[in-house]
Amino acid sequence: TNRLHATIADINFEGILANASGVHCQTKEELAELLASPYVATAVTKSSTKEVRTGNPKPSYYEFEQGSINSMGLPNNGFDYYLDYVSQDHSQKPVILSVASLSMTEGIELLKRVQDSDFQGITEFNLSCPNVVGKPQVAYDFETTHQILTEVFKFFKKPLGVKLPPYFDFAHFDQMADILNQFPLSHINSVNSIGNGLYVDVETEASVIKPKKGFGGLGGAMILPTALANVRAFRERLNPDIKIIGTGGVTSGEEVFAHILCGADLVSVGTELQRQGIGLFEKLQHELLMIMNEKGYQSIDEFKGQLKTM
Numbered sequence: 421t422n423r424l425h426a427t428i429a430d431i432n433f434e435g436i437l438a439n440a441s442g443v444h445c446q447t448k449e450e451l452a453e454l455l456a457s458p459y460v461a462t463a464v465t466k467s468s469t470k471e472v473r474t475g476n477p478k479p480s481y482y483e484f485e486q487g488s489i490n491s492m493g494l495p496n497n498g499f500d501y502y503l504d505y506v507s508q509d510h511s512q513k514p515v516i517l518s519v520a521s522l523s524m525t526e527g528i529e530l531l532k533r534v535q536d537s538d539f540q541g542i543t544e545f546n547l548s549c550p551n552v553v554g555k556p557q558v559a560y561d562f563e564t565t566h567q568i569l570t571e572v573f574k575f576f577k578k579p580l581g582v583k584l585p586p587y588f589d590f591a592h593f594d595q596m597a598d599i600l601n602q603f604p605l606s607h608i609n610s611v612n613s614i615g616n617g618l619y620v621d622v623e624t625e626a627s628v629i630k631p632k633k634g635f636g637g638l639g640g641a642m643i644l645p646t647a648l649a650n651v652r653a654f655r656e657r658l659n660p661d662i663k664i665i666g667t668g669g670v671t672s673g674e675e676v677f678a679h680i681l682c683g684a685d686l687v688s689v690g691t692e693l694q695r696q697g698i699g700l701f702e703k704l705q706h707e708l709l710m711i712m713n714e715k716g717y718q719s720i721d722e723f724k725g726q727l728k729t730m
C-alpha cells in the first residue's frame with residue numbers, strides 16, 4: 421500500500437519489509453519466492469564471495485526462545501550466480517545484491533565487476549560477517565574501513581550501502597559516522613548479528629553449534645535494543661541522504677514500528693523469518709498498519725525518525 425513506502429538511491433520501494441541477508445536468499449528459487457510475496461518490498465541476496473562456499477561445518481545454526489546463534493561461514497553459490505540473478509529483470513521489485521569482503525582485494529574485485537555489469541540496482545557491501553575463521557569483522561577496524569571505502573568510491577558509481585555490525589560505545593558511533601559521512605553511500609544496513617556470542621546447553625553441558633567451539637552471531641528478539649540503538653545513533657549522525665535499513669530483533673509489527681520510529685527506511689527480518697517462513701511478512705505488515713491506524717498515522721513519513729526523548 422502507498423502508506424508504506426521508501427526510497428533509496430532514487431529506487432522506490434512499495435512496502436518496507438525485506439529479508440535479512442542470509443535468510444531465505446541462498447538460491448534463485450528462495451529469492452523469487454520472497455519477491456513473489458506482496459508484503460515483501462525487496463529481497464537481499466546471501467552475501468556473495470568470489471568462489472562458491474559450502475560454509476562452516478554443521479550444526480552452524482541454533483534457535484532458542486530468546487533468539488538464534490549462527491556461524492554459517494558465508495555459504496553461498498558464488499558471486500556470478502547472484503550477479504546473474506539480480507541482473508535479470510525483476511521489474512516488479514528491486515533486489516539488493518549483498519557482497520562479502522573476505523579480503524580487501526577480493527571485495528574490490530567483486531565491486532569492480534558490479535560496476536562493469538549492467539546491474540543498476542543497489543549493492544550492499546557486507547563489512548560485518550563475524551563467522552569466517554581467522555577473518556575479523558572489517559567494520560570494527562575504522563582505519564581499514566576508511567581505506568576500503570576510499571578505494572571503492574574511486575571507481576564505484578552505482579548505489580552502494582554497507583552492512584554494519586552493532587556498536588556499543590558513543591565514541592564508536594561518532595567515529596564510524598564520521599567515516600561513513602565522507603562517502604556517497606546509498607544506505608547503511610544496521611545491525612548484523614552480535615558477533616561471537618556463546619549459547620550453552622546446561623543439560624548437555626555443551627555449546628550448540630560446531631564452528632569456533634560454539635561461538636556465533638546472535639540474532640532475534642534479544643538483540644532488539646542493540647539494533648534500535650544503532651539505527652537511532654546512525655540516524656542522528658549520518659547525512660540524511662544515507663538511508664537506513666533497520667535489522668535486528670523484529671518479531672512483530674511493534675518492532676517494525678520501533679525501527680521506523682528510530683529512523684529506519686526499510687526493515688529487514690532474519691531469525692523470525694527463519695522460524696516462521698514467508699507468511700511472516702503478511703503478519704508484520706498487517707500489525708504495522710493496525711498500529712498506524714490506532715495512532716492515526718496515514719503514512720510512514722509522519723513518524724519515521726520521530727523518536728521522542730525525555
Ligand SMILES: O=C1NC(=O)NC(C(=O)O)N1
Binds near residue numbers: 490
Ligand atoms: O554477515 C553475516 N552475519 C551472520 O550472522 N552470519 C553470516 C554467515 O556466517 O555467513 N554472515
